[in-house]
Amino acid sequence: MxxxxxxxxxxxxxxxxxxxxxxxxxxxxxxxxxxxxxxxxxxxxxxxxxxxxxxxxxxxxxxxxxxxxxxxxxxxxxxxDLQEIIRKRPKLFAELIRQLKEAPDHAILRVVREVRDGDW
Amino acid sequence: MxxxxxxxxxxxxxxxxxxxxxxxxxxxxxxxxxxxxxxxxxxxxxxxxxxxxxxxxxxxxxxxxxxxxxxxxxxxxxxxDLQEIIRKRPKLFAELIRQLKEAPDHAILRVVREVRDGDW
DNA sequence: CAAAATGTGTTATATATATGACACATGACA
DNA sequence: TGTCATGTGTCATATATATAACACATTTTG
The missing domain is CATH 1.10.260.40 (lambda repressor-like DNA-binding domains)
Structure with a gap:
């Protein structure tokens, strides 16, 4: 095959x-x-x-x-390791990823930066 | 076993x-x-x-x-289906997910909402 | 109490996954 | 021109994955 x-x-x-x-x-x-x-x-x-x-x-x-x-x-x-992160909070990450499915690259990058620089 | x-x-x-x-x-x-x-x-x-x-x-x-x-x-x-979304843009999603690994639930939820209501 | 339904033990596959070992023909090199 | 390295063909295997089929003892129900 x-x-x-x-x-x-x-x-x-x-x-x-x-x-x-x-x-x-x-x-x-x-x-x-x-x-x-x-x-x-x-x-x-x-x-x-x-x-x-x-x-x-x-x-x-x-x-x-x-x-x-x-x-x-x-x-x-x-x-x-990515799968493990998702499996620990499946509902949250599933919703996030499906939400971002159609998002353009720059939008996702913006999120990445926001999170990196975010203050929580 | x-x-x-x-x-x-x-x-x-x-x-x-x-x-x-x-x-x-x-x-x-x-x-x-x-x-x-x-x-x-x-x-x-x-x-x-x-x-x-x-x-x-x-x-x-x-x-x-x-x-x-x-x-x-x-x-x-x-x-x-989540895996497929990730595989289509592996660098972007890998970075995002690893970035969010330690983020508290509410922070991720905020991102979900932002994206849902976002204007692009 | 007889019939039906229930949960489980045993046996058996079929397919995919993930390689390793070895030999051979060809080509490069010294 | 002989040696060495290279890429590949063939055969074999070990483990995991993902179930199905059937029989049997026990429990429930009419």
């Missing part, structure tokens, strides 16, 4: 770019630093297997100097 | 309360309306199996007239 190539294609692209500057970004060497089998990373990059677990996805993101949350999103996942 | 009894104990308690008023809330009848095997619901209530899938959890919540997001939280999950 084949899978969405978004995740695989993206990491392959980023890795190959890095490799042009640095031979340490071969598939094999990256796999070793991440702590997975080269064959497995190859399959991930070609979309032959579904995106890996949260932990492995985060390690890939860090190795390629990318944002873990963005990589998790490409992998169809949401970070466990 | 045994599992956290929070989910099971809670639904058993709610179901048994409902049953005092209405015989239709026997385990068997509830299971049939939900569309699962009575033996399976029995195991769920006793924590002999982990909480069921999102779909089944939501059907249980509705049958017992409870908030699906709260039931999903007890089941250790976050609603798929």
């Amino acid at each position: 084949t899978h969405s190539t978004l995740f695989g294609d993206t990491i392959r692209g980023i890795r190959e770019n890095l490799r042009r500057e640095d031979r340490r970004f071969s598939l094999r060497q990256v796999a070793q630093r991440i702590g997975i089998e080269p064959a497995y990373l190859s399959k991930i990059e070609r979309g032959e297997v579904p995106p890996p677990s949260e932990a492995t996805t985060v390690r890939i993101a860090k190795e390629l100097d990318q944002d873990p949350d963005v990589f998790l999103a490409m992998a169809g996942k949401v970070s466990g | 045994t599992h956290s009894t929070l989910f099971g104990d809670t639904i058993r308690g709610i179901r048994e309360n409902l049953r005092r008023e209405d015989r239709r809330f026997s385990l068997r009848q509830v299971a049939q309306r939900i569309g699962i095997e009575p033996a399976y619901l029995s195991k769920i209530e006793r924590g002999e199996v982990p909480p069921p899938s999102e779909a089944t959890t939501v059907r249980i919540a509705k049958e017992l007239d409870q908030d699906p997001d709260v039931f999903l939280a007890m089941a250790g999950k976050v609603s798929g």
